[in-house]
Amino acid sequence: MKIRIKFAKHGTMKFIGHLDVMRYFQKAMRRADVNIRYSEGFSPHQIMSFAAPLGVGLTSNGEYMDIEVHSTGSSAEMVRRLNEVMVEGFEVLSYRRLPDGAGNAMSLVDCADYTVRFRNGYEPEDLEGFFAGLEAFYGRESIPIVKKTKKGERQLDLKPLIYQLQVLREDERPAVAMRVSTGSTDNIKPELVLETYCREIGMEITPLTFEVQREEIYAPDFVPLEALGEDIE
């Protein structure tokens, strides 16, 4: 039986890299006594795969992994059991059964929502000017960039890969909400959008300028990954 688990990653856990998050959840499955399936062979490993790796330094309200189990309790019980063995900073949000034959999370990933804020102390003096300019930048027909890849450089139009961009001025700390193409073909990091804009306006930034939080990951047609499963009673 395939299960999709959604979890959040906050606080100091942003310093834990993707591979270590995987190791963390493998051990958590054992602590919570999840009846997870193992591969065959001399060194069996848990059947577990993650939707999209999250970089070190990012937080998230919408991370996903798929597992396979032999048997399971109800969604409510499994969420409770898993949260009993979590450390501060990791929270399991949902645990849902996938229909037979459902594709795994990783292959379905189409786009993701992010919220981006200036890290404290890194805000520009004219914050409103920055945001207004960003909205105008997003309003263009096309945003050609050169993207560095493993094989070299590639010309790319950023515009169609940004599905939404909105400035959240009412937030306690104003933020930019973005929905960008994610996955193996056109993986756009929200930082790339802001870097491109900042370069244009001549604003110097560092890898520390922005705080990025992932909010949700979607399958095609903007269906949140968890919506593809159903709660176990």
Add this chain to the structure above:
Amino acid sequence: MRKLALSDEVLLSIDKPARYIGGEVNSVVKDPSKVDIRFAMCFPDVYEISMSHLGLQILYDMFNRREDVYCERVFSPWVDLDKLMREKHIPLFALESQDPVKDFDFLGITLQYEMCYTNILQVLDLSGIPLHACDRTEEDPIVIGGGPCAYNPEPLAEFFDFFYIGEGETQYDRIFDLYKEHKRQGGSRLEFLEKVAELPGMYVPMFYQVDYKEDGTIAAFTPTNRHASPVITKELVMDMDSATYIQKPVVPFIKVTQDRVVLEIMRGCIRGCRFCQAGNVYRPLREHSLEYLKDYAVQMLKSTGHEEISLSSLSSSDYSQLEGLVNFLIDEFKDKGVNISLPSLRIDAFSLDVMRKVQDVKKSSLTFAPEAGSQRLRDVINKGLTEESILKGAADAFHGGWNRVKLYFMLGLPTETVEDMEGIALLSEKVAETYYDEIPKSERQGKVQVVASSSFFVPKPFTPFQWARMCTKEEFLEKAYIVKNKFKEMRNYKSLKYNWHEADLTVLEGVLARGDRRVSAVVETAYKNGALYDSWSEFFKNEIWMEAFDACGLSIDFYTTRERSLEEIFPWDFIDSGVSKAFLKREWENANREQVTPNCRQRCSACGAMKFKGGVCFENKN
């Protein structure tokens, strides 16, 4: 969000920030304002090494069971963070509360190997604690040293307020009670140390004076404070099952060296190898009961979620209930995806059978530790492993499907001749030939691989070889070349591989192992000139150490190659480790006569450890 001592800027600019944030599964969270004693438990090496150490986890768990104590962990920052902390004046902090170490009541540092000594000074320095115990004030933590290297604490004497000699489980409760009482009464640091000095196993170096003869050896070692005892007897746990063990080991986020549950099955060793310090200072052998171990194995796997469990002891095959334990682990956990790892097993029919069950034969290799290349030299070191049993074990293993063998040796052992050295190559060749003799061509899974490694022998305190002369770097390397050249003559040369260890590091280890108080100055000078992480070959800078010896006017040869007389007073002679000096002398003489001493279960050799009234000394005697 928990507060962190380091900013995002710092954490995102260094390697593996998870080393410094704490917050791991089973790490202990307490309100520091609600405890009486704050204890910083330190392993002076990087996180991945430190978190792999069992003793630290045992004491961490034990201390934190007391409501009035909050024990936290502190490790050496890696070189990248070390640099930033110095630049930005960030004080060293403990992982749990992220508070500066300087605010703690105690800083306990475990001394597991000599080459971490400069890292101890790094920890003190970054914490803002004066390096010398005599310069510390009432505001500074009490700095305690413990662990195997505390059996010769003298090269570190200046840096510690006191050393705890022996196993940590027995006296810490009394130390904590004493400290609370002392705080209530508002006594001084000195008064507290005087009280500590009266407890068994505690050595307060500043209460002793060392006088030297003209030749540099010790003339007298005398207590100068009436609370200090002339002899310090090691502490040890006699009823192993009554000692607390870890229920909830801390589970690191990042992959550490021991990424598994470690189950200590016994302490001590019956074998009496004459080079081995652990085999002597942990005497007598004391076992845990089978029921106790089953219980803890289940608890620890459950509380950690680890996918592997490993047995720990000096010689697991000597555990009297090994079969019962291993079968239990296989029956209970094999189907739950838990790997079982069994280091330090003697290769015989039972262990091969077990290993077939728990590991992939194709991917694993067999390990033998003959330690010396000839039977003559194995008799000298009292390593009761014969060539016949090695070849028999190898033959059985080859029939079982293995074709990779590792062999461990030492070079530079007392009485060693060219023949003994060449024996390393000859024995390796015989192991390879056994494969080709035993396994018909049609059944061979490729070539056999025999990897022989040699380390260089360092004489250690409290061993029969504490009197032995140690080789120079040049002698060591010459020996390694002799072995290497012999390997080239072997018929199956292409199936054999030979590695040897670094010689510079070994010489230094030799000085620190048998050093006296004067060596403190060398450690300090080397540290101040940039020595750090000396056990990491990429950071070890031999010239800094050589300059430090010159600057301090000390001779390396005095500590390494000098012949020691049987009458010499050693820097560590004030410690009573259980094995008597008379026994060690007898064993040194037996070694020189190439005479083997039976193990503790065969016959008691009156080493002295029987005075602790338990363990193997009283087996089958009720």
